[in-house]
Amino acid sequence: MKKFWGDFHTNMHKNHMDDFDQWVDFAKTMVDFWGPVYYPYRGIPVCEGFRAEGLEPIEETLDAWKVVNDKSQRDDFIIYPSYEWQGNGADGDHNVFFSEFDEDIYLPNTYAELCDILSNKNAIALPHHPGYKPGHRGKNWETHNEKVSPVVEIYSSHGSSEASDADIPLNVHMHMGPRGEEGTVYWALKQGVKTGIIASGDNHKYPAIAGNGYFAVYCEEYDRNAILEAMRNRHTYGVTRSKMDVHFDVNGAIMGSEINAQANNVANIRVEGTNAIKAIEVVRNGICEHTYNYHPIRTLPEAGTVKFKFELELGWGPDRRLFKDICEKWWDVRIHTEGKFHSFQPLWTSPGSDVELLDEQTLTGRIITRKEDDGNGKLSQKNYLTPYIQNQSVIIEIEDDIDNDVVFEIDELSYRIPVRKLLTQSILEAKEEQVAKLLKESFDFDSYYREDPWWHNAYKFVIHKASLDSKYTVEEQYDLGDLERDTDNLMIKVIQYNGDIAWTSPVYINK
Structure with missing residues (x-):
């Protein structure tokens, strides 16, 4: 299918x-x-x-x-x-x-x-x-x-x-x-x-x-x-x-199916996430009865080629209470690897942005982020996470030698980041020179006893910690054992370390 x-x-x-x-x-x-x-x-x-x-x-x-x-x-x-x-x-x-x-x-x-x-x-x-x-x-x-x-x-x-x-x-x-x-x-x-x-x-x-x-x-x-x-x-x-790839079936019948029980009933689970998978819950009749827990990576391969995913998130920026006319920013992005890109997934929160692969080794994008000045309940990203800002993200999958670097060109600045570093930590950068210029021109403001005025009003980007494919790809088999009632329902919930969740439709198993 x-x-x-x-x-x-x-x-x-x-x-x-x-x-x-x-x-x-x-x-x-x-x-x-x-x-x-x-x-x-x-x-x-x-x-x-x-x-x-x-x-x-x-x-x-x-x-x-x-x-x-x-x-x-x-x-x-x-x-x-x-x-x-x-x-x-x-x-x-x-x-x-x-x-x-x-x-x-x-x-x-x-x-x-x-x-x-x-x-x-x-x-x-x-x-x-x-x-x-x-x-x-x-x-x-x-x-x-x-x-x-x-x-x-x-x-x-x-x-x-x-x-x-x-x-x-x-x-x-x-x-x-x-x-x-x-x-x-x-x-x-x-x-x-x-x-x-x-x-x-x-x-x-x-x-x-x-x-x-x-x-x-x-x-x-x-x-x-x-x-x-x-x-x-x-x-x-x-x-x-994010759009995780989730497959779930019982005895080969895919999610949502209604089937008759067999002598042995086995659920098959396959997930390719967009971030390291933290847990998969098996839920029977509305109650979690088993959890597969997955632990973060502690050691990296000593050498060789690795495949990994990471998220680039851009946004934040000047406080709209102070800078009422500054509501959006265009970002020019170029990412180069000596290996090759496998995939990318845009997670846009408003229209206008675009990314594309120039070739197997180069991804470019022109991305717009927006920020509102109030908590209007009908904003485009109206949810429990970030109701006031419309950051933009791209999830990227690369295959490269673990000892190589990935080059990020964000606007006028260039960052060469080792693959090993991407796999062990996130990278947070702020456009501090830009905000310093903005504060000086707008308010003749250039000194303070703490850094808040600059940091709070700076555009920022985060390269979230990357995950190896062995951490975002999971296969499991679950033996249902005896049914609890005339018709059991069985589904799974997938939880990633970045907080993204997936829920499957149940399979319905009749005695």
């Missing part, structure tokens, strides 16, 4: 319709298919002096919905016309996706009514941020329809709905929180609910923002109906940020 990446949660408002083409261009750089989820809600007056979220005038919704349908009809990129449904809030928010074009937009008051409508259409309705309190925009699993809603969004810019004690919080939208128990994904699996797993952005500014979630689909071909059918079969997994 082939694998394709998607983002099924970019909230488009009426005022975004003119930006549709630009959003498509950015989505195409980050994912293979996209769902531009129209958001037909706004704050409306319900009594004098008080507003609450509710449906916008239907005329405005229909006008925008026509744009979404028209703009989604492309030959070069798969786009699913989609919209957000909230109803009366009792059953949780769901995003509706159509494979066909020119469908009507349906806004009934209850989830049951929505399922009745969609059951006769080539469409799905996927719950998101389920971890909030059921009845208050969290997912009500008691009314769940697994045919209409085959997968659930475990992670987005809101945070994690994995479990009430998950390591990633669900705290960006404090008015909807805090996270409860009965809406979470692991709670549903404990109750025997059948659902697959994805992650997606819930962005309100750009699609496919790194750090807000992507998901992968395993299917036979790049076709809109094939992808939607694979999602109905739950052949999916979600990631928080």
Whole structure:
């Protein structure tokens, strides 16, 4: 089977319709298919002096919905016309996706009514941020329809709905929180609910923002109906940020499958991460029952060729409270190795950046980083990690002799860094001369008893510590033993040392 990446949660408002083409261009750089989820809600007056979220005038919704349908009809990129449904809030928010074009937009008051409508259409309705309190925009699993809603969004810019004690919080939208128990994904699996797993952005500014979630689909071909059918079969997994390559099956049946138990039932796990893998949790019926722990490298090879990955992250910069007009910076990047590049993966948080391989030994890029001056909840990188800045990153894989150097040319400066050093530590550099000049020109400021004014306002970049391929590539086999109930569900969670996480859809095993 082939694998394709998607983002099924970019909230488009009426005022975004003119930006549709630009959003498509950015989505195409980050994912293979996209769902531009129209958001037909706004704050409306319900009594004098008080507003609450509710449906916008239907005329405005229909006008925008026509744009979404028209703009989604492309030959070069798969786009699913989609919209957000909230109803009366009792059953949780769901995003509706159509494979066909020119469908009507349906806004009934209850989830049951929505399922009745969609059951006769080539469409799905996927719950998101389920971890909030059921009845208050969290997912009500008691009314769940697994045919209409085959997968659930475990992670987005809101945070994690994995479990009430998950390591990633669900705290960006404090008015909807805090996270409860009965809406979470692991709670549903404990109750025997059948659902697959994805992650997606819930962005309100750009699609496919790194750090807000992507998901992968395993299917036979790049076709809109094939992808939607694979999602109905739950052949999916979600990631928080970087696109790990994850394979998980039980007795050869891939993630999302429903199978009958055999005499011996074995789960096969293969992961190629983007950073050293810290742990893989095996989760049965919503409870972690085994953890594979992996330890950081302590000794390097004495000599020879090594393959490794590292992340180059650029950004930070002047405090917008002091420098209100400085909101972005262009970086010129050139990286040269005496070995060869194997791959690179951009993790853009806003449009405009580009990297390319000139040849096997040289990578170049022109990258833009941005910084806002307030905590606007709808910023492009609205998540629990960095709500105010839009740093940019690239994950790079190189094969080279361990005794060679990698040359980084960042703007006007050059850094020659030994491969051995990359494998043992991160490298942090600041553009101190630039910020010194800026402070002098702006405020005639050039001395202070501490370094804060310069460091706090300097653009910086980090070459994060590299990982050997033996640390980001893992294969395991797990013997399930006896089943616990008539139908067990088994999934894995992958945790990297850089904090990136992946969750697979469960395999369902019947006695």
